[in-house]
Amino acid sequence: MTTSGSIWRNWARTEAVRPVRVERPTTPAAVQRAVIAASRAGLLIKAVGSGHSFSGVAVAPGVLLDLHDLGGLLGVDPHTQQATFAAGTPLHRIPALLKPWGLALQNLGDIDRQTVAGSTSTGTHGTGGSFGGLSTRVVALTLVTGDGSLLHVSTTENSDLLPAARIGLGALGVIVDLTVQCVSAFLLHAVEGSEPLDDVLGSYLERTERADHFEFYWFPHTQAALTKTNTRLPPGAERSDHKRLARWFDDGFVANDVYRATCALGSVVPAVVPGINRLAERIIGRHEYTDASHRIFVSPRRVRFREMEYALPRAAVPAAMRELRRLIERSRWMLSFPVEVRSAAADDAWLSGAYGRDTGYIAVHRYWREDPAPFFRDVEAIMLAHDGRPHWAKLHEQTADSLRPMYPHFDDFLRVRDRLDPERRFSNPYLERVLGR
Numbered sequence: 001m002t003t004s005g006s007i008w009r010n011w012a013r014t015e016a017v018r019p020v021r022v023e024r025p026t027t028p029a030a031v032q033r034a035v036i037a038a039s040r041a042g043l044l045i046k047a048v049g050s051g052h053s054f055s056g057v058a059v060a061p062g063v064l065l066d067l068h069d070l071g072g073l074l075g076v077d078p079h080t081q082q083a084t085f086a087a088g089t090p091l092h093r094i095p096a097l098l099k100p101w102g103l104a105l106q107n108l109g110d111i112d113r114q115t116v117a118g119s120t121s122t123g124t125h126g127t128g129g130s131f132g133g134l135s136t137r138v139v140a141l142t143l144v145t146g147d148g149s150l151l152h153v154s155t156t157e158n159s160d161l162l163p164a165a166r167i168g169l170g171a172l173g174v175i176v177d178l179t180v181q182c183v184s185a186f187l188l189h190a191v192e193g194s195e196p197l198d199d200v201l202g203s204y205l206e207r208t209e210r211a212d213h214f215e216f217y218w219f220p221h222t223q224a225a226l227t228k229t230n231t232r233l234p235p236g237a238e239r240s241d242h243k244r245l246a247r248w249f250d251d252g253f254v255a256n257d258v259y260r261a262t263c264a265l266g267s268v269v270p271a272v273v274p275g276i277n278r279l280a281e282r283i284i285g286r287h288e289y290t291d292a293s294h295r296i297f298v299s300p301r302r303v304r305f306r307e308m309e310y311a312l313p314r315a316a317v318p319a320a321m322r323e324l325r326r327l328i329e330r331s332r333w334m335l336s337f338p339v340e341v342r343s344a345a346a347d348d349a350w351l352s353g354a355y356g357r358d359t360g361y362i363a364v365h366r367y368w369r370e371d372p373a374p375f376f377r378d379v380e381a382i383m384l385a386h387d388g389r390p391h392w393a394k395l396h397e398q399t400a401d402s403l404r405p406m407y408p409h410f411d412d413f414l415r416v417r418d419r420l421d422p423e424r425r426f427s428n429p430y431l432e433r434v435l436g437r
Contacts, residue, residue, distance in 0.1 A: 049118030099222035311353025
């Protein structure tokens with residue numbers, strides 16, 4: 001926990017800052033007072049969640065607002081299945097909060113340490129060709145704007161602002177609560193296995209359309225991919241008796257101390273990395289199991305890494321992946337972390353990577369003790385050549401000038417920013433780079 005005078009660091013250790021002061025509001029009124037006080041003092045102010053952004057989107061050089069004490073379930077409408085959460089509620093707490101109501105989130109990413117406001121504000125997503133990211137399920141939210149006033153935005157009130165506010169990057173104000181459209185709690189049937197990468201790329205488009213949730217991981221220096229297909233089950237389905245040995249990739253390899261040790265070894269002796277990856281390729285088997293949706297969607301990620309992710313038109317994903325494989329084959333990089341490929345449906349949030357198009361996501365990673373810049377730079381060139389859009393919370397080198405052509409409503413978003421935060425109280429160096437001053 002950050003205290004006044006302490007250095008704040010994000011999880012990936014890509015960003016650090018010593019804020020002028022730290023405040024921990026417990027009510028929306030306390031957030032309002034903090035914003036007004038920062039304005040009078042001429043300080044920038046920034047809400048910070050769990051620090052799971054790899055980029056500098058949450059860096060707070062002035063006043064750091066720690067919202068972890070502004071959390072919890074504020075209300076549920078059982079008829080509409082809409083639930084309202086305080087902004088600092090961590091995603092991993094939400095399943096237990098919704099359980100008494102028989103509800104669940106429609107989709108989740110594979111990490112649930114983020115706060116609900118932080119994850120929606122940066123475009124966090126899971127996978128599923130017919131499903132949008134978390135922000136698409138936001139039907140209402142309350143912001144503290146630059147002058148300290150409360151602004152309610154919903155499908156019926158200030159609805160013209162909702163496409164901007166759903167993924168606002170923290171640039172429009174401090175979110176104090178969100179109302180999320182939930183669904184009835186459900187089980188997922190998971191099938192995981194190893195398949196030839198060429199076959200997976202050839203079937204990627206068809207499988208993202210046919211399956212509820214499809215994704216795959218490719219370990220560089222190998223010829224196989226680990227595929228994960230999750231099917232939503234109807235009411236009355238039962239959990240399987242299989243133990244979670246089926247989660248070998250997540251719980252038994254990526255997340256545990258063995259994988260941490262192999263990554264550390266690979267950073268010192270890179271030549272061992274291809275052999276380790278090929279060993280993983282050989283021992284991955286086929287597994288099937290059924291469990292509650294959040295237990296299938298989410299995987300522990302205890303090995304620290306850096307990440308870059310781009311959203312591409314879905315049809316471009318196979319070609320981009322083949323170019324990425326050729327890039328790695330002709331390079332000298334020894335890459336221990338897998339490439340992750342997912343999908344999402346088109347949506348209408350102005351700064352969404354999936355705005356206006358069915359989307360595929362390609363994410364690349366490097367162990368946190370390795371320099372990611374040369375690899376990421378060359379991967380980024382491939383993604384841009386395929387009309388890619390960078391994930392706001394992950395590493396990239398884009399600026400406002402290069403981002404503007406990617407988003408049809410980029411300037412519309414800036415106009416909303418001018419209206420809600422004309423003095424740029426919620427800015428920081430990252431937002432100045434990607435949005436301008």
